[in-house]
Amino acid sequence: MKNITVGITGASGSVYAQSLLKALCASPDVARVDLTLSQAGIRVVNEELGLNAAGTDRRVVKELVGYDAEKVILHAAADIGASIASGSYLADAMVVVPCSMGSLAAIAHGISRDLIHRAADVFMKENRPLILVPRETPFNAIHLENMLKLARLGVRIVPAMPSFYHFPKTIDDLVEHFTHRLLDHLGVAHQQETRWEGSRPKTERMRDGKTERAKAS
Numbered sequence: 001m002k003n004i005t006v007g008i009t010g011a012s013g014s015v016y017a018q019s020l021l022k023a024l025c026a027s028p029d030v031a032r033v034d035l036t037l038s039q040a041g042i043r044v045v046n047e048e049l050g051l052n053a054a055g056t057d058r059r060v061v062k063e064l065v066g067y068d069a070e071k072v073i074l075h076a077a078a079d080i081g082a083s084i085a086s087g088s089y090l091a092d093a094m095v096v097v098p099c100s101m102g103s104l105a106a107i108a109h110g111i112s113r114d115l116i117h118r119a120a121d122v123f124m125k126e127n128r129p130l131i132l133v134p135r136e137t138p139f140n141a142i143h144l145e146n147m148l149k150l151a152r153l154g155v156r157i158v159p160a161m162p163s164f165y166h167f168p169k170t171i172d173d174l175v176e177h178f179t180h181r182l183l184d185h186l187g188v189a190h191q192q193e194t195r196w197e198g199s200r201p202k203t204e205r206m207r208d209g210k211t212e213r214a215k216a217s
């Protein structure tokens with residue numbers, strides 16, 4: 001059973017955080033999810049998902065996950081005394097999804113301005129898996145340098161870049177495929193039906209893709 005730490009910052013892509021949280025809550029392998037939204041994260045989540053929630057209001061959990069999931073522990077971004085701020089608190093992996101360029105810079109430079117940055121700092125110092133999902137385009141040289149610096153420190157930079165080899169037809173298809181990649185990095189088991197299994201005739205793959213989507217709908 002895993003304890004997963006999730007930070008949501010103010011980059012575009014709240015739907016990725018929502019999809020991941022739903023998957024973590026549904027997983028029998030996950031015991032606990034420590035969730036923090038930055039102030040900007042709350043704003044973007046509200047804008048992109050049409051919510052009206054405050055950061056420590058459990059309505060945000062209900063809105064994001066679809067119900068008030070007990071395994072989600074919500075921490076205020078200003079609560080630098082929360083459990084996840086200490087290395088003595090055992091957690092298996094952390095993901096910041098989506099990760100703004102501001103938070104990426106703060107994490108790259110060890111500037112723990114809020115609980116998300118501090119928890120990321122703790123994951124690095126404790127040599128635990130830290131996954132960042134940056135979202136920006138185009139990247140400037142500062143963004144790229146910060147990502148390189150973090151990658152060299154062992155942080156996994158997993159940008160929210162959709163793939164198309166599984167014949168996605170909807171935004172949900174794209175988001176779900178990316179969520180499965182994140183679960184792989186977090187070490188959480190799942191049943192992905194769109195793994196690449198080597199080249200097959202295009203007609204066969206398209207037919208399978210359609211069949212799988214038809215089954216899901």
Ligand SMILES: Cc1cc2nc3c(=O)[nH]c(=O)nc-3n(C[C@H](O)[C@H](O)[C@H](O)COP(=O)(O)O)c2cc1C
Pocket residue numbers: 008009010011012013038039040041043044047099100101102103104135136
């Ligand atoms: C609707 C909206 C979308 C945004 N999208 C991005 C984005 O994709 N990437 C990014 O780095 N910043 C984005 N920003 C700006 C960040 O929210 C801003 O830099 C903020 O200070 C980041 O703070 P945080 O890292 O503490 O969440 C966006 C802001 C808004 C309001």
